[in-house]
Amino acid sequence: MSPVAVPAMHREVRLAHHVQGELTGGHFTVAEVPVPEPGPGQVLVRTRLMAVTAAMRTRMTGVRLPMPSFEPGRALWGAAVGEVVAAPGGGFAPGELVEHPYGWREFAAVEEARLRRLDPSALPSPAAHLSQGATAWGALRRAAEVRPGDTVFVTGAAGGVGSLAGQIARRLGAGRVVGSTGSAHKAARLRAELGYDDTVVRGAGPIAEQLRRAAPDGIDVVLDTVAGEQLAAALTVARADARFALVGALSTQLGGDGGASSVIGLDAGLIITRRVALRGFGLHAHPDLPAEWTKEFGQGLRDGSLVFPHAMLRGIEQAPRALCELTQGRHIGAVLVEI
Template sequence: MHREVRLAARPKGPVADELFEIVEVPVPEPGPGQVLVRNTHMAVAAVMRTLMDEITDVPMPPFEIGAPLNGPAVGAVVAAPGTDLAPGDLVEHRLGWREYALLDADAAHRVEPGLRSDPAACLSQGPTALMGIERGAEVRPGDTVFVTGAAGGVGSLAGQIARQFGATRVIGSTGSRQKADRLMGELGYDAVVIRGAGPIEEQLRRAAPEGIDAVFDNVGGEQLAAALAVANRGARVAIVGALAGQLSVNGTSTSRIELDTLSLLSRSITLRGIALYDHLDLVPQWNRRFAEGLRTGTLTFPHSRLRGIDQAPRALRELTEGRHLGAVIVEL
């Protein structure tokens, strides 16, 4: 037998423990061409709150009531009859929220042995961060870069990557002074604007007196509006997420803003919505970059780790409440 976490009810507000049910079910038997994986780690992400709703704007199917949730996971192969995988192989896949996963062989991606010492690092959101910095905001040497949602799993890596691409000033946004201090003290941010500590635009103008050249936007709403107001001529804006809408309560989105198109036109500002499913070729590139960065100390993997599948609902709840810095991982 093994345990899995199922969606018990649709949320009508913030994530709450009663929305989940942990059940014990038989470990499945793999058939030819299938892989049985003993999951060791799974990741939670803000998009999972969105997928708990019956109807979403996210191009992913919502979770079903009474069925296990799903998301990124890594684990060891138990059995894989008729495939090129062998027991003990470490694989990545999308069937987290359960202790054992049964999937088709083409949905299990072998992790290169020895590439990373900690399997949890396989669950970083680095490919999204690299995509937004390199292909979305097109960060260049000498740029001043603004990363919204800088303390999340994506933003905590995006600032580090921006520096690797030559940014000379990196500014982030977050929701507390404690996180701001950690972003500047541990992750190399030069300045941080804090949600709730006054108008974002005023804080951003103080942090970037010479304007902003590139924006990595995870949030939308007031933070994106402030970034556009402070953007220099020729600035590039990557819209990577919309946390202000994804984490909205009672269906009230705060991610929408009005655009002054004449101002954008006159300053030649580029806005680009960009999603990882159109840039999957970056995943192996990121894996190599991240492994090298962890070995040399030029990159770090900020994350929180909770232990036990029974902690998975709490992990998602605390992530949406902004209690953690970096990725949130559940060790199974």
Template structure:
């Protein structure tokens, strides 16, 4: 086998910085594109040439400057987020130039990352490096571990056209669900969810009361909720919950994308109904399940190769497109994951 050829490291690279805290609608002026020297890895770090990065709804929240469980972005400094690339320099830390890795220092073309925060990737595990940036591990863990989908279940997924939801419909079916219903923001997206992404029926935000639409789509009630939205949709799901229903809560898009950028999504829940129907509500976060990415990669790779799973995503090319990518995600322009090829 011929040795891996690693391209020369340039003197400078580009990174995207937060220009100012975001209040109201996110727009391109909230970002700046800076040209800076390529960082030199210190002892215990590796230098990675980023190839593809993800943008997520949580990034809008991190721009608001409010107390968060995750770190907030700082005006004047580079943003960060999940990225995949190859090692180009690795002094004394066990990595080899050319290795494919994943880390959390996206939004820049090169990143010096602590070796402990870099995860090696098997280049043959998935058909394309971009697939490692799917949000399927969250969907898989929420459905399989938190909600424990069972054969014959009726499953309701909120935010079904997003990075989590676009895989959740397929996975609910894979786990034996009898009926899968998803919510989304337009009839165009709803049609695609029904035609290609495993959903039997859909409800469309703004097309009437959510509870009324959900009663039509799931007249016998629901056994499982995978909730990325909160708000009215969570309330509607509770009203349709069957005895021993299991709810997995993974996001609060009703607040995150509502112009305020927060994570709080207060909602009135009927405690008596929860008790009488024995509804289990469980928050789910991937950070509490460090073994899940490996489990998910195996499941995802098998599904992609046999054609039983698809990976809906939008891919914008060039780091200068990253601000546009996040703005379009917040506006609901895309279906599935939103990625940027660097």
């Protein structure tokens, strides 16, 4: 890469005030501030791409969470890919491609320990490094242990995790893959392009009844990104020794209350008599997974056996719009911003 000229000022996106109800552009401000000077053990990175995710909506509410929340008047953050501009400590070199956790700004001073060096040749495009496929891969392969012939149900199948989960389940040998989504249009794309045999559409009737029709012989594996009614419905059609991997709670992350939990009634009798395993899965506990997934993803993208559904908006000023559109269900797959 050619050297990057470092300006005196850059832009960052800040939370204007806590979110109650629908997320809008009024919840954000774009501020022009001095480019940070990297301190000891830090690297200055020019952000090229950033991702927005449903969890960001939850962190804007001011509700007490088991993870850091966004604060009004301060810049947001999230997964991003960038180019090293200055590395006073010598652990990185200018021009290297890296992943860092400080998206929502054009330049970031990042602690060396929080950078992940990326191989520019590992994936066909830098954007693919921001897929949520590592979560889907780890949840299905390690937490739920998909086996040949399994029937798999993925909730939130049109999202960043779900749009890859159907393809991954098929890759791991699943015999039937069912996904839930919010519209007939998305359902058609899931079946035509993303590895799903059948779909359940939110609002088209009771989820449990739709699921029984889509998986008449029951479900062996669930990858749940939604919680709420869909998790409870999946339990009613679970087969003996079914394995559930729980990775998200979109039913509240994108809901009006923005709460951090999804209160539902799970039938303990079903869990016990059918020996259902419920297991939470978080990528942070598996630091080796990103590299494992990158190798698998790169091979799949190059031979055409995997695709990366994503929407790309351009310009840091479009980042608020990107997150608003994600919460409105406007896109399939990952939602990224090119800066």
